[in-house]
Structures are given as structure tokens and as C-alpha cells.
Amino acid sequence: MAIRKAMVAGNWKMNGSLELVKQMSDAINNVKSKKIDVVLFPPFPLVSALIASGVSTGTQTISEYKPGAFTGEVDAQLVKDLGAEYVLVGHSERRSIYNESNSTVAEKFSRAQQVGLTPILCVGESESEQENGKTELVVAAQIDAVIEKLGVAALKDSVIAYEPVWAIGTGKTASPEQAQNVHKFIRDKIAALDSDLAQGLTILYGGSVNEKNSELLFAQTDIDGGLIGGASLKADSFSAICESAKGTL
Numbered sequence: 001m002a003i004r005k006a007m008v009a010g011n012w013k014m015n016g017s018l019e020l021v022k023q024m025s026d027a028i029n030n031v032k033s034k035k036i037d038v039v040l041f042p043p044f045p046l047v048s049a050l051i052a053s054g055v056s057t058g059t060q061t062i063s064e065y066k067p068g069a070f071t072g073e074v075d076a077q078l079v080k081d082l083g084a085e086y087v088l089v090g091h092s093e094r095r096s097i098y099n100e101s102n103s104t105v106a107e108k109f110s111r112a113q114q115v116g117l118t119p120i121l122c123v124g125e126s127e128s129e130q131e132n133g134k135t136e137l138v139v140a141a142q143i144d145a146v147i148e149k150l151g152v153a154a155l156k157d158s159v160i161a162y163e164p165v166w167a168i169g170t171g172k173t174a175s176p177e178q179a180q181n182v183h184k185f186i187r188d189k190i191a192a193l194d195s196d197l198a199q200g201l202t203i204l205y206g207g208s209v210n211e212k213n214s215e216l217l218f219a220q221t222d223i224d225g226g227l228i229g230g231a232s233l234k235a236d237s238f239s240a241i242c243e244s245a246k247g248t249l
């Protein structure tokens with residue numbers, strides 16, 4: 001029996017349209033199940049339309065600041081007021097393209113929880129870090145930045161997504177064993193501080209997940225679902241991934 005709530009999340013990145021909202025909400029409303037949470041992360045302008053269509057919704061980032069003179073930024077409270085439930089923090093594209101540091105990510109995590117949004121903390125190593133055997137070091141530092149700022153208890157109302165950077169958008173998925181090893185490392189690391197919290201923590205895998213590889217990934221003990229990029233833009237693929245989660249999680 002599953003001890004954790006499973007989740008399949010779709011990160012649209014800078015893609016999508018009102019037409020896609022229609023297609024994906026129809027598809028998701030067909031596969032909805034009590035066994036899994038299905039959540040989409042569209043660009044900001046599509047958030048309200050997606051919520052109105054009955055899909056559980058999050059945003060891809062938020063500002064770490066409270067409302068004020070921050071042109072172009074989006075306040076977490078506004079996101080919450082619109083009816084969103086989740087927010088991605090620390091996605092590797094935010095870290096690498098927009099220079100978000102571990103400490104900025106921890107600030108965003110904190111701001112999300114202040115307003116009642118559930119943060120999904122994205123962690124993962126680059127290709128060179130992986131080749132140099134630094135995966136655990138990098139992932140631990142990304143998680144420790146949050147624990148040092150907020151204490152381990154803050155992880156209780158959150159989700160962690162392990163997304164190796166070398167697997168994002170490349171078609172090079174981590175093998176189920178490779179991903180399981182890192183997920184187990186994450187869970188054991190948190191269990192050393194709070195065992196019950198770690199056992200209840202949903203940890204997602206992301207990086208070139210598709211309808212062909214999702215079942216084996218989701219069958220791993222410490223993989224509780226997926227954070228899907230490219231395949232979340234195709235109704236057939238995303239529905240099939242959700243279906244595979246129902247069987248294995």
C-alpha cells in the first residue's frame with residue numbers, strides 16, 4: 001500500500017496557449033483519480049483559465065519579496081488568491097538562466113509557505129557534476145539551504161523534485177536504478193533529521209519522462225511520481241503517464 005500521496009506534475013515552461021488549456025483539462029479531467037494528484041504549471045497568463053477548467057494548478061516561480069516596486073515580478077499571495085495551490089522553486093532553468101542561488105530558492109520556498117502555497121523544491125546536478133561524482137554533494141547543498149533557513153519541519157508541507165540537469169529535455173533519462181539511488185539518498189538524508197517526515201515526503205523524478213519509461217521509474221520504492229516537461233504538452237502522452245502512475249504508485 002502506498003504510504004505517500006503520488007503526484008504527476010506537468011511543467012509547461014514557456015509554452016502553451018488557451019487551446020492547450022482546453023485540450024489538457026479535458027484529458028486530465030478524464031484521468032483524475034483519488035490515487036494521484038495531477039497538477040499543471042502553465043505560464044502565468046494561463047493560470048486562471050486552467051483553474052477555471054478544474055485542473056489543480058501551480059506556477060513555475062514566484063517572487064521572494066512581498067508586494068512592492070519589483071517590475072515584472074509576481075507576488076505569491078496573488079498566485080494563492082487566484083486559486084493556485086503549488087509553486088515550483090529552484091527549477092534548474094531558473095538556477096542557471098536567471099542565476100537563482102540556493103539562498104534565493106530558500107527565500108522563495110519560505111515566501112510560498114507564508115501564503116499557503118505548497119513549494120515543490122527542484123534539485124539536481126549538472127552533467128559535469130554527475131561525471132565528477134558530485135551528485136549527492138550538490139543535491140544535499142540544495143536541500144540544506146532550505147533546512148538551514150527554515151528547519152527540517154518546513155519540508156513537511158512541500159514536495160521535492162529530483163531533476164538531473166543532464167536529463168532535462170535531452171531524451172537521456174536517468175535509469176530507474178540511478179534515479180532510485182538519488183531519491184533514497186534524499187529520503188535517508190532527511191530521515192536522519194526526522195524519520196516520519198521523510199517517510200511521508202513525496203519525491204518526484206523529472207528529466208525526459210515519457211509514456212514509455214514512466215512505469216518503470218514510478219515502480220521504484222522512493223519515486224512517488226514525476227515532474228514532466230515536454231510530454232506534459234501532449235494530451236495523449238501526459239494522460240498515459242498519469243495512467244501508469246495509477247498502477248505503480
Ligand SMILES: O=C(CO)COP(=O)(O)O
Pocket residue numbers: 011091163167168169170171206207208209227228229230231
Ligand atoms: O524540466 C523538466 C520538468 O520540470 C523536465 O523536462 P523534460 O521532461 O522535457 O525533460
